[in-house]
Amino acid sequence: MDAIRVAKVEGVLCTKAGITTSGTIHLTAHHLIFHHDDPEREETWVPYPLISLVTRLPLTLQGQCPLTIRTRTFEALNLMFATERDAIDVFDSVKELTVATSVTQLYAFYYVPNPPFDVQNGWSLYSPREEFGRMGVGSRTKAWRFTDINKDYSFSPTYPARLVVPTRISDTTLQYAVKYRSKGRLPALTYLHWANYGSITRSSQPMVGLTSNRSIQDEKLIEAVFQTHWSPESRASNAPVYGATTTNLIIDARPTTNAVANTAKGAGTENMDHYKEAKKAYLGIDNIHVMRDSLARVVDTLREADLLAATNSGMSDEQADEGTATPVLDRQALRRSGWLKHISAIMEGSLLIVRNVHVNSSHVLIHCSDGWDRTAQLSALSQLCLDPFYRTIRGFMILVEKDWVSFGHRFLDRCGHLSSDKFFLAPTENPGGGGGAEAAQAFLASVQNRFASQSHIKETSPVFHQWLECVWQVQRQFPERFEFNERFLLQLHYHLYSCQFGSFLFNTERERRVGEGGPPPCDRTVSVWDFFNSPPELELNRNPDYDPSMDDPANRSSKADMGVLMFNPKDVRFWYQLYGRTDEEMNGRFVARQAAENPEFAGPIGASADDLVNIPASHRKRSLGALMKGALRRRLNHRRSGHL
Structure with missing residues (x-):
C-alpha cells in the first residue's frame, strides 16, 4: 500500500502506563501494532481512527527520536526510535492512513469477522413496529x-x-x-x-x-x-x-x-x-463546543500528569521522596474543567x-x-x-x-472519524541547523499553528461519550439494576471510535440504509451488536449482581421502586476506569464532601436566588470576598502541612 512507507521497525522502545518494553512496530492498512520482545506480553493494537494526537519531537541528547501517540480512549504510547528516518517514516505513514477522505476508507468496510459471529441480526435488532x-x-x-x-x-x-x-x-x-x-x-x-x-x-x-x-x-x-x-x-x-x-x-x-x-x-x-x-x-x-472544550481540559490535565510522572521518573530517590507530598494528577484542574458539572446538569434534567x-x-x-x-x-x-x-x-x-x-445523532461529525492532519505535530524543518533551541522553538510554533486553526474540529464533540458517562453514574448508584456491567460500557466507548463496525459511522438512518449507486452500508459492514451478542462477549459483559426481581412493579419490599430509578444527580464523580486512572487519583478525598465544599459539582441552578447574577451587588461582593478568603485560608493550611 502506497501510504505505508515502512511496514516494520525493530528495536523500538515503547512506554505505556509507566512500563517501558522493547519490541517491533508493524504498520498494516488499518492498525498500528506493537509486538513486544517479551513473549509473555500481549500485542498492542491501535486502530488508526482511535488516534487523537501524534507528536514527533526533535532528537534527544542521546540521539533517539521520540514519537507520542495518544488515543481517544485516553491511552498514550511513547515510542523511541533509534533513527530519525524510522520515526519520520512511521509518523508520515500513520498520518496518511489516519486522515481518511471518505467514510468508505474506514476499517468497517474491510472488516470480515473470522470465524463469523454466531448471531448476525444486528442491523435488524431494532424494529420500530416491535x-x-x-x-x-x-x-x-x-x-x-x-x-x-x-x-x-x-x-x-x-x-x-x-x-x-x-x-x-x-x-x-x-x-x-x-x-x-x-x-x-x-x-x-x-x-x-x-x-x-x-x-x-x-x-x-x-x-x-x-x-x-x-x-x-x-x-x-x-x-x-x-x-x-x-x-x-x-x-x-x-x-x-x-x-x-x-x-x-x-x-x-x-x-x-x-x-x-x-x-x-x-x-x-x-x-x-x-x-x-x-x-x-x-x-x-x-452546547457541543463547551462540552468539547471541557473534555479537552480533562485530557490536558491527564497529559500534564503523564509529563510530570515522566520527569519524576528521572529523579534520584531522594528527590522523589521530597516530592511525594504533591499528587501527580491535579484534581483542582480536573474540577475546573467543569466536566462533572455538565454531567450533573444532564442528569438533573x-x-x-x-x-x-x-x-x-x-x-x-x-x-x-x-x-x-x-x-x-x-x-x-x-x-x-x-x-x-x-x-x-x-x-x-x-x-x-x-x-x-x-x-439521527451525527456520529460521523461528532466523533471526527475522518480525522485531520492538524492532529499530527512535527518539528518544522530547520535548514539552518541552528541547534536544539531553534528546533524546540520551531516545534512550539507548529503547536501554536495547530491551536490557531480549529475550524476542522468545530463539529466534533463527545456527546455520546458523555451520555455513556451518565449511564455509568446511574449504574454506580444502582449496581444491581443493570444486566450489563461496566466493561460493556467501556467496550462500547472503544468501538464508538474504532470504526471496526458500521453502526456509528454515519449521521442519519438514511445514510446507513440507502446505497449511493451500490449496496447500502448496512449490507457492506458488520453491526456492532453482532459483536456484543457473540457468546464470549455476552459472558464477559454480564453483571453478576443483577437482580431483575427489583424491577417487578408488584414488589413490595423496602427497596421496591416499581422499576423506576430516581438517582441523585449531585452524586457524580470521574469515571476513572475510562481514563485509565485510579479512583484515588481522579476523585480522591474530594468525593465525600463534593456537594458541600466544591461548587463545581453542583447541578444546574434551580432558583434565581442561587444565581450570583441575581444577588445584589453589595451582597455579591461579600459572597465573592468570603469565597476568596476561604480559598486563601485553605491554601495557607496546605502550605503549613507541606502539601504546597
Missing part, C-alpha cells in the same frame, strides 16, 4: 399511530423512516407542521410509559425568528400529544379518563440566553402563549423528565437546537431509568439504536 408495540402503541392505547410519511426520507431527511404521531393528527397536518421545526425534525414519539399513558416526544427548535412566527399545525400537533391521556382506547378526543394533566412540559435543554439568541438566526424557542397545556423548563445544558412522566403521569417534549445531541442524551437517559427493559443487554442495544442511531 419496540413501540411493546410499549403499547396500537394495543394498550389507540391514541398513537405509525406513519410512513417519511418512508423515502424526503419528508425529514435526518429522521427515521417510520414515525409515531398522535392518531388525531393527519399526514396532511404533518406536511405543514414539519416546516416549522429546524431541519424538519417535528415532534415524534420516542417513549410511552408502561405505568400510565405518559410519553416522551422529541423534536428540534421551532423556527420562531425575529418576527415571532407561529404554526397552527405545530400547536395542534403538540396539543394532541399532550392530550393522548384522554380516551386512550379510542381514536377521538372525548372526556378524559382520569383528568387531563397540568404538568406537561416542554423541555428546552439549552441555556435561556442561547435559546433566545437563536431567534436572530430565524429559530428560537416556543412562545408559551400558544402552548397553553404545558409549561416550559430551560435546563441550561451547554433527566430526573425532571422521569418524575414528570412517572410520578405526574404527564407528557414531556424535549428539544435543544436541532434535536440530535442534548435531546438524545436526555431522552435516552430518562428512558433508561423509566423502563427496566432498557437496562437489559438487549434493551440497551435497542435504546441506542432507537434514540441515537435511528433518530
Whole structure:
C-alpha cells in the first residue's frame, strides 16, 4: 500500500502506563501494532481512527527520536526510535492512513469477522413496529399511530423512516407542521410509559425568528400529544379518563440566553402563549463546543500528569521522596474543567423528565437546537431509568439504536472519524541547523499553528461519550439494576471510535440504509451488536449482581421502586476506569464532601436566588470576598502541612 512507507521497525522502545518494553512496530492498512520482545506480553493494537494526537519531537541528547501517540480512549504510547528516518517514516505513514477522505476508507468496510459471529441480526435488532408495540402503541392505547410519511426520507431527511404521531393528527397536518421545526425534525414519539399513558416526544427548535412566527399545525400537533391521556382506547378526543394533566412540559435543554439568541438566526424557542397545556423548563445544558472544550481540559490535565510522572521518573530517590507530598494528577484542574458539572446538569434534567412522566403521569417534549445531541442524551437517559427493559443487554442495544442511531445523532461529525492532519505535530524543518533551541522553538510554533486553526474540529464533540458517562453514574448508584456491567460500557466507548463496525459511522438512518449507486452500508459492514451478542462477549459483559426481581412493579419490599430509578444527580464523580486512572487519583478525598465544599459539582441552578447574577451587588461582593478568603485560608493550611 502506497501510504505505508515502512511496514516494520525493530528495536523500538515503547512506554505505556509507566512500563517501558522493547519490541517491533508493524504498520498494516488499518492498525498500528506493537509486538513486544517479551513473549509473555500481549500485542498492542491501535486502530488508526482511535488516534487523537501524534507528536514527533526533535532528537534527544542521546540521539533517539521520540514519537507520542495518544488515543481517544485516553491511552498514550511513547515510542523511541533509534533513527530519525524510522520515526519520520512511521509518523508520515500513520498520518496518511489516519486522515481518511471518505467514510468508505474506514476499517468497517474491510472488516470480515473470522470465524463469523454466531448471531448476525444486528442491523435488524431494532424494529420500530416491535419496540413501540411493546410499549403499547396500537394495543394498550389507540391514541398513537405509525406513519410512513417519511418512508423515502424526503419528508425529514435526518429522521427515521417510520414515525409515531398522535392518531388525531393527519399526514396532511404533518406536511405543514414539519416546516416549522429546524431541519424538519417535528415532534415524534420516542417513549410511552408502561405505568400510565405518559410519553416522551422529541423534536428540534421551532423556527420562531425575529418576527415571532407561529404554526397552527405545530400547536395542534403538540396539543394532541399532550392530550393522548384522554380516551386512550379510542381514536377521538372525548372526556378524559382520569383528568387531563397540568404538568406537561416542554423541555428546552439549552441555556435561556442561547435559546433566545437563536431567534436572530430565524429559530428560537416556543412562545408559551400558544402552548397553553404545558409549561416550559430551560435546563441550561451547554452546547457541543463547551462540552468539547471541557473534555479537552480533562485530557490536558491527564497529559500534564503523564509529563510530570515522566520527569519524576528521572529523579534520584531522594528527590522523589521530597516530592511525594504533591499528587501527580491535579484534581483542582480536573474540577475546573467543569466536566462533572455538565454531567450533573444532564442528569438533573433527566430526573425532571422521569418524575414528570412517572410520578405526574404527564407528557414531556424535549428539544435543544436541532434535536440530535442534548435531546438524545436526555431522552435516552430518562428512558433508561423509566423502563427496566432498557437496562437489559438487549434493551440497551435497542435504546441506542432507537434514540441515537435511528433518530439521527451525527456520529460521523461528532466523533471526527475522518480525522485531520492538524492532529499530527512535527518539528518544522530547520535548514539552518541552528541547534536544539531553534528546533524546540520551531516545534512550539507548529503547536501554536495547530491551536490557531480549529475550524476542522468545530463539529466534533463527545456527546455520546458523555451520555455513556451518565449511564455509568446511574449504574454506580444502582449496581444491581443493570444486566450489563461496566466493561460493556467501556467496550462500547472503544468501538464508538474504532470504526471496526458500521453502526456509528454515519449521521442519519438514511445514510446507513440507502446505497449511493451500490449496496447500502448496512449490507457492506458488520453491526456492532453482532459483536456484543457473540457468546464470549455476552459472558464477559454480564453483571453478576443483577437482580431483575427489583424491577417487578408488584414488589413490595423496602427497596421496591416499581422499576423506576430516581438517582441523585449531585452524586457524580470521574469515571476513572475510562481514563485509565485510579479512583484515588481522579476523585480522591474530594468525593465525600463534593456537594458541600466544591461548587463545581453542583447541578444546574434551580432558583434565581442561587444565581450570583441575581444577588445584589453589595451582597455579591461579600459572597465573592468570603469565597476568596476561604480559598486563601485553605491554601495557607496546605502550605503549613507541606502539601504546597
